[in-house]
Amino acid sequence: MRRIRAVSAFPTLFTLGNLVCGFFAIVVAARIAKPGDSIDFVPSPKLDSARELIASVDPTHNVMLCGVLIFTAMLCDMFDGQVARIAKVTSDFGAQLDSLCDVVSFGVAPGILLVKMCPQFTQVHNMAIWTIAAFYACCAAMRLARFNVEIDDEDDHSSFEGLPSPAAAAVIASFAVFSYTVRNEIHYVRFEGFDWWLQRLMPLVALAIALLMVSRIPYPHIVTHLVRGQKSFPQLVGIVFVIMAVITAAAYAIPALCGLYALTPPLVHGWRWYGRRRRLLAQKAG
Numbered sequence: 001m002r003r004i005r006a007v008s009a010f011p012t013l014f015t016l017g018n019l020v021c022g023f024f025a026i027v028v029a030a031r032i033a034k035p036g037d038s039i040d041f042v043p044s045p046k047l048d049s050a051r052e053l054i055a056s057v058d059p060t061h062n063v064m065l066c067g068v069l070i071f072t073a074m075l076c077d078m079f080d081g082q083v084a085r086i087a088k089v090t091s092d093f094g095a096q097l098d099s100l101c102d103v104v105s106f107g108v109a110p111g112i113l114l115v116k117m118c119p120q121f122t123q124v125h126n127m128a129i130w131t132i133a134a135f136y137a138c139c140a141a142m143r144l145a146r147f148n149v150e151i152d153d154e155d156d157h158s159s160f161e162g163l164p165s166p167a168a169a170a171v172i173a174s175f176a177v178f179s180y181t182v183r184n185e186i187h188y189v190r191f192e193g194f195d196w197w198l199q200r201l202m203p204l205v206a207l208a209i210a211l212l213m214v215s216r217i218p219y220p221h222i223v224t225h226l227v228r229g230q231k232s233f234p235q236l237v238g239i240v241f242v243i244m245a246v247i248t249a250a251a252y253a254i255p256a257l258c259g260l261y262a263l264t265p266p267l268v269h270g271w272r273w274y275g276r277r278r279r280l281l282a283q284k285a286g
Contacts (some may be wrong), residue, residue, distance in 0.1 A: 014080035015098050021073035022105025023084050025113065028066045032059045032116045044183045060183045063117045067176030070113070073105035074166045096153075098107040099144040106169035107140030114206050126205075132203050132210075139210040140165045146214075160219045163212040163262055167219070171209055171224065171262050174255040175202060181251040209262055217269045222261070 031167075044060035047053050053065055080098060081090075111133035115122055122129045143165050175198065182195045245253040 011083045011094055014076045014083060015101055016074035018105050019101035021069045022109045025066045025069035025109040028062050028110045029116045032062045037053055045268045046184050063176045064180040067173035068168050070109055072174035074170060075261050077166055099148055102144050102165055103141050106165040107137040110169040110172040111137040117179055118202050121199045121203060129203055130259045132207050136206050136210040139213045143213040159275045160223050162215045163209060163219055164258055165213060167261055168209045168213050170258045172206060174258045178251050178255045219265050229251055
């Protein structure tokens with residue numbers, strides 16, 4: 001056995017922050033009442049402050065808070081690797097700890113959140129929703145284990161094989177945050193039909209992104225592409241537009257951006273595969 005003699009403190013604190021956020025996301029999800037209990041899921045009281053969100057016992061508020069905690073865990077996960085690489089203190093210990101924390105924050109927590117944010121579906125298909133949630137967590141763990149085994153020192157961190165587990169968790173967490181928008185007392189009457197569809201589609205979405213995690217479809221590393229090199233003027237305008245959209249209408253923009261990141265590479269990959277197949281068939285016919 002080879003003992004660890006020293007550990008880089010600053011990146012490790014970010015990594016453990018990821019774990020703590022994932023842990024409390026599970027705690028918050030666990031305090032959400034079961035469907036059919038005395039507490040109604042909709043409509044949800046309007047929030048006036050972050051303190052009200054943290055102290056609230058309302059199920060929709062807790063679903064939203066769980067999503068916010070998963071996003072906070074993503075920020076910690078994003079910064080720990082960048083800090084370690086900038087400080088040139090990357091290590092096997094940091095890589096292993098990072099993956100262990102990711103399993104909790106981006107595997108287990110989103111799986112439990114999925115069950116809690118779809119009370120109508122859970123009440124009717126209890127076994128199915130828990131099976132999908134467990135499958136999602138397993139795919140996240142396998143995705144992280146494969147990443148650890150296949151990565152090497154020459155990797156430029158510009159792309160991934162398969163949907164990254166933080167991005168997959170972001171899809172579920174973004175719709176958890178969005179659920180408050182459609183379930184609060186101001187908008188619920190107008191969005192009641194949409195919420196019905198959301199609860200029935202989210203388990204299928206979770207199943208799809210679980211399969212995308214263990215796929216070999218290439219995904220760009222967004223942070224690396226943003227911080228490296230210079231950008232053209234149209235690219236800069238696009239970045240500013242996305243930031244302003246998130247600031248102006250975060251509840252709508254974040255789910256749209258997360259869904260776009262998850263779906264665009266598979267669509268591009270499928271289109272290229274279809275094009276290659278057509279050319280191959282044309283060559284054989286010719």
